[in-house]
Amino acid sequence: MCRVVELQQAVLAGNDAAAGILRGELAARGTSVVNILSSPGSGKTALLEAELLLARERGVTAAALTADLATENDAMRLARSGLPVKQVLTDGLCHLEADMLAGHLRGWPAKDTRLVFVENVGNLVCPASYDLGETLRVVLASVTEGEDKPLKYPTAFGLAHLVIVTKTDIAEAVGFDEAAFRANVEQVNPGVDVALCSARTGAGTGVLLDRALAAADGTAVHMPVMAQARA
Amino acid sequence: MHEMSIALAVVDQVGEAARSQGVTAVRTVRLLIGELAGVVPDALAFSFELACAGTAVEGAGLAIETVRARARCAPCDGEWAVGVPPRLACPLCGRATVELVSGRELRIAAVEWHDDPADPGVREPISQEG
Numbered sequence: 001m002c003r004v005v006e007l008q009q010a011v012l013a014g015n016d017a018a019a020g021i022l023r024g025e026l027a028a029r030g031t032s033v034v035n036i037l038s039s040p041g042s043g044k045t046a047l048l049e050a051e052l053l054l055a056r057e058r059g060v061t062a063a064a065l066t067a068d069l070a071t072e073n074d075a076m077r078l079a080r081s082g083l084p085v086k087q088v089l090t091d092g093l094c095h096l097e098a099d100m101l102a103g104h105l106r107g108w109p110a111k112d113t114r115l116v117f118v119e120n121v122g123n124l125v126c127p128a129s130y131d132l133g134e135t136l137r138v139v140l141a142s143v144t145e146g147e148d149k150p151l152k153y154p155t156a157f158g159l160a161h162l163v164i165v166t167k168t169d170i171a172e173a174v175g176f177d178e179a180a181f182r183a184n185v186e187q188v189n190p191g192v193d194v195a196l197c198s199a200r201t202g203a204g205t206g207v208l209l210d211r212a213l214a215a216a217d218g219t220a221v222h223m224p225v226m227a228q229a230r231a
Numbered sequence: 232m233h234e235m236s237i238a239l240a241v242v243d244q245v246g247e248a249a250r251s252q253g254v255t256a257v258r259t260v261r262l263l264i265g266e267l268a269g270v271v272p273d274a275l276a277f278s279f280e281l282a283c284a285g286t287a288v289e290g291a292g293l294a295i296e297t298v299r300a301r302a303r304c305a306p307c308d309g310e311w312a313v314g315v316p317p318r319l320a321c322p323l324c325g326r327a328t329v330e331l332v333s334g335r336e337l338r339i340a341a342v343e344w345h346d347d348p349a350d351p352g353v354r355e356p357i358s359q360e361g
Contacts, residue, residue, distance in 0.1 A: 002258060004343045007248055011240050011262070011337045095233050126233035129269050129337070151316040155269035158317065190320045190327030225302070225319045225331050226267060 015130055018098035022105070022133030030112040032216035033101075034208075035134035037156055039149075040122030042142045043166040045074045046199035048117055051209050052081035055115070060213065063109035066119040067096050074119065084109040095126035098133055115212050124153040136215040138208065142167040143176035150184040158188040158226035162195065162211055169198040189224050237270055237337070238278035245342055246287045252346075257291040259343040265336035266300040266315050291342075300334025 010016065026033060038044050048064055055062040063084040066074040075087030088104055090096070101118065109116065118134070120127040139160040141149045144167065150157035157163060163185050165171075171178070182194050195211075197204030215221050245260055260279075264270050272295045283289045303310045304321035310332065313319060321329050 001346045002343060003346055004341055005248070005252070006341045007244070007339045008341075009244055009248075009339045011237055011244070011339060014240060014243075093236075095236075097236070125269060126236075129233060129237075154316040155267055158267065158319070186320065188317055188319060190329070225327070225329055226317075226335060228331055 012129065015098050018102060019131035019133040022098055022102045023135075025102075026105070026116075026133060030114065031109075032115055032135035032212065033105075033133055034115060034117045034212045034215075035120060035127075035132045035137045036117060036140065037120050037124065037127050037137070037160075038122060038140035038142075038166075039124050039145060042122070042140045042145065043199055044119045044122065044140060045077055047140065047164070047166055047197065047205065047208065048078055048119055049081065050199045050202065050205040051117065051212075052078060052083050054206060054209050056081055056083060058209075060115065060209070061110075061113045062115040062117065063113050064117040064119065065101075065104060067121045069093075069121065084113070090121055093121070094123050095121055095130055096132060097130050101132050114216055115209075117212070124149075124156040128153070128156040128159055136161050136212055136221055138162045138164060138211075140164045140166050141181070143171040144174050147177050147180040148184055150181070150188050154188040155226070157185060159224050160189060160192055161215070161221040161224070162193055162208075163189070164195045164197055164204075164208060166197055166199065168196045168203065169201050189226065192222050192224060232271075232274055234271060234274040235278040235282065237275055238282035241279065241339060242282045242286055242288050244339060245291075248342065249287050249344060252344075254287075254344045254346060256345040257288045257342055258345065259292045259294055260288070260339065261294045261296065261341045261343075263296050263298050263336040263338045263340045265298045265334040267313075267317060267331075267334040268337040270337060272297065296340070298333050298336045301332045302329045303332050304329045 036044050064078045065086045067088040067090055069092055072087045075085050078085045139156050185194050195207040249257055276293050279293045300313045302313045307323040309323055
């Protein structure tokens with residue numbers, strides 16, 4: 001007999017459940033995760049190098065986990081900070097999922113590490129769909145990428161708690177239109193903050209660390225309109 | 232392209248539901264995909280066929296229904312299709328305090344399957360919320 005059965009199950013329910021469990025486990029360890037998304041080449045690693053150095057200077061216990069399809073280059077760069085760093089090779093997978101991250105965070109880093117910065121795979125499509133149990137989700141775009149990037153990748157920008165523009169030291173040379181970029185972010189994620197920074201000059205690099213610590217301390221993060229709808 | 236991961240999750244969940252119901256063959260899987268779910272229906276359909284191979288769901292068809300994204304502004308009592316890329320500020324008052332009513336769905340709505348007539352122990356399905 002042929003029968004139609006209403007399932008009404010969220011496809012990503014498994015990931016969402018794993019993310020919820022991880023968030024709870026991390027909270028019990030005194031740790032918050034910052035999930036960092038951007039296209040390849042936006043400057044995630046350069047910004048993280050700056051944030052880790054700042055964290056160390058300020059005595060903030062922090063660690064970084066960086067995901068790539070191949071090479072350990074990013075981990076080597078980040079390890080120069082002297083803070084705990086882990087490289088995850090995804091073997092071709094274009095994004096991290098909550099249970100993968102949970103596996104890598106089992107017993108690492110040490111208890112009471114305040115912040116774990118997770119550098120997601122460079123990709124603005126796939127990582128956007130996966131909650132990693134983060135406290136703060138940050139999306140970066142460099143000044144060379146075009147002001148309409150938020151419109152081309154509305155899910156990634158629409159779910160961000162904070163947007164950071166990178167490489168502002170060359171903004172003038174490439175004719176970056178900050179007002180247009182801000183308007184495009186506002187269209188897909190009304191009310192989200194847009195910060196500017198240059199890892200090269202150091203301008204604005206403290207914003208990410210400050211926001212991450214505030215979120216870890218329980219300060220409410222921006223709630224994107226897009227995050228309010230459930231699957 | 233994360234559609235393969237999505238397809239594997241769909242096949243896992245449908246396979247699990249089929250097993251728990253003593254179902255022998257799945258005919259169709261009905262998915263709801265919102266415009267803002269970040270999933271490409273064609274890529275998902277391609278991945279689904281591959282993900283089904285060798286599972287209880289092998290041979291099943293995939294019916295995808297796209298859900299338009301709509302938002303609502305409570306103070307203005309207005310609702311509108313936000314489009315893609317979405318316009319998420321209220322077109323009347325410009326405020327950000329809008330609510331997304333639909334468009335982020337990524338849901339297995341229903342499955343159509345064959346019960347095994349030889350299995351007397353088939354139970355009525357239990358609706359599960361995602």
